[in-house]
Amino acid sequence: MEPRTLRTVTTAQATAVLDAAQKKAEDMGIQQNVAVVDAGANLLAFRRMDGAWLGSIDVAITKAKTARYFDMPTGSLGEMSQPGGSLYAIEHSNGGLISFPGGLPLMDGDAVIGAVGVSGSTVDDDHAVAQAGADALSS
C-alpha cells in the first residue's frame, strides 16, 4: 500500500494571496482581515490591515477553514443552512463555521489546495477581496 499525494498551497503562494487581497481592499478603500489555510485546513498565513475590525480576525480565519472543510465558497454553505434548508444549523459543528460570503477554496486545476477567508466589511466586499486573493494564484 502506498500513501496518496495531496497538493497544498505554499507559504509563498499564501503571501501572494494576502498581498493581492490587501491591494484590492486598499483600492476599495476598506480595511480587511485576510487568512489562508492549507490543504489540511491548518492556518498558513494571516494579516489584519490597520483599523480593520477586531471581530473579523476570527471570522476571516473561520471562513478560510469553512471553505476548505467543505470545498465550497462559504456563501454556498449558507444557501443550504438557512431554516428549512438541508444543512440547517451546520454552523454548530467544527467549533463554529461561517456560512456567509468571504471564504473561497484555493484551486490548482481541479484540486483544492487550501482556502482564503476575508472579513471586515460588507459580505459583498469581503467576497470581492477574497476573489482578488484567490486570483493571485492564477496569475
Next chain:
Amino acid sequence: MEPRTLRTVTTAQATAVLDAAQKKAEDMGIQQNVAVVDAGANLLAFRRMDGAWLGSIDVAITKAKTARYFDMPTGSLGEMSQPGGSLYAIEHSNGGLISFPGGLPLMDGDAVIGAVGVSGSTVDDDHAVAQAGADALSS
C-alpha cells in the same frame, strides 16, 4: 437491587457497519465520513474515505452522537427544531448537535444499541449510506 442490562454494539459490529457504509458510498461514487457510537454514546469506530470533506469528520461523529442521544434519526430531530418548532435551537445543547439526515440509531430488536453517523455529500446521500451501514446489522 440489581443493575440493569444494556445491549451495546460491538467493535466487530461497528466495523461491519463501516464496511457496509463504505461499500455503499463507493457504489454511489461519493466519499464519506462514517462514525459509530455505542449504547453510551461514546465513539466506537470512525473512518474517513480518501478525499472526503474534512468538515464532515466532526459532522459525522456528531450525527452518530445525536442519533443515540435522542434515539431517533437526526433528520427527525430537525423536523422539530426549525424556528417555531417544539425543539427550536436544541442544536445548542450537548456541545453541538446535528439535526439534518445522516444519523440513525443502530437497533437490536427494539433496543437502541448505538448509532451510525455519515457525512460528506448531500443529506439524501448521507442518509442512504447510513442506512446501508445500519442494515449490516440485520444481515
Next chain:
Amino acid sequence: MEPRTLRTVTTAQATAVLDAAQKKAEDMGIQQNVAVVDAGANLLAFRRMDGAWLGSIDVAITKAKTARYFDMPTGSLGEMSQPGGSLYAIEHSNGGLISFPGGLPLMDGDAVIGAVGVSGSTVDDDHAVAQAGADALSS
C-alpha cells in the same frame, strides 16, 4: 508559483494500522483504543476494542494528533515538558496535548504521512501496540 506536494496516509493504510494494532493488543490480552490521523493531523480512522477504557478514546486521538503536530513520538515530547524542561507545560496548547508514550508518527521514507495513537493500558503497552500499528506500513 506552484503548490507543494505532501504524501498522506490513505484510508486503506489506516485500516491496516488499526488491524495490526488490534491484533497486537489481542496477543497481549489487553483492550485498546487506536486512532490514526493524516498528514494534516485530521482524524482518519478510529477503533475502540470491546471493554477498552472510555477515557482512552480522547487520549488515543490526542496522542495521534500530538505525534503529527510535532513529528515525534509523544513520549519524546514528554521528556522535554517536565518541570524544568525546555517545553514545560506545552500540554496546554492545541486544545490539549498528550506527552506520554503511545503516539508515533507514520512514515513513508523520511516523510511523516500521519500518526497513530494508542491508549488503554500501561504506556509501555500503548507504545508496543502503536509500534505494531506503525509497522504495518513497512510490510
Next chain:
Amino acid sequence: MEPRTLRTVTTAQATAVLDAAQKKAEDMGIQQNVAVVDAGANLLAFRRMDGAWLGSIDVAITKAKTARYFDMPTGSLGEMSQPGGSLYAIEHSNGGLISFPGGLPLMDGDAVIGAVGVSGSTVDDDHAVAQAGADALSS
C-alpha cells in the same frame, strides 16, 4: 477627562517582523511559525514556513499573546512558573499560556506596542528567530 493614547504595531511593521524572522530561520536552516499581536494582544499577522510543525501554529500565536499579556519574554514567565515558583500554574489562565522561550514584546522606546511569537524548533532557535523579528523594528 480624556482617553489615553496607545502606540501599536502596524501591519507594515508586522510584515517586516515576519520577513526578518523568516530570513533568520532560512539562514539557520529551520522551518518556523511566526505570529505578531498588537498592543491589544489581538492577532495582527501570522506566517507558517513550508514544512513547519503543525502544532507550532497555536504555540507561536500563544507565545505572542503571552508576551504581550505580561509585557515580558515568555521564557521569563517560565522562570517564575515552575513548581514552587511564585506564578506556579499560571499557564492555566487566559485559555492557555506558553511560558518557554520564543515570545518577545515589540518595543517602541519604552512602550510595548505588541509582541512576536515563534515556534517550530528548539526553544533556543525559536528565541533567536523571535529576536531577529523584533530587531526589524529597530532598523
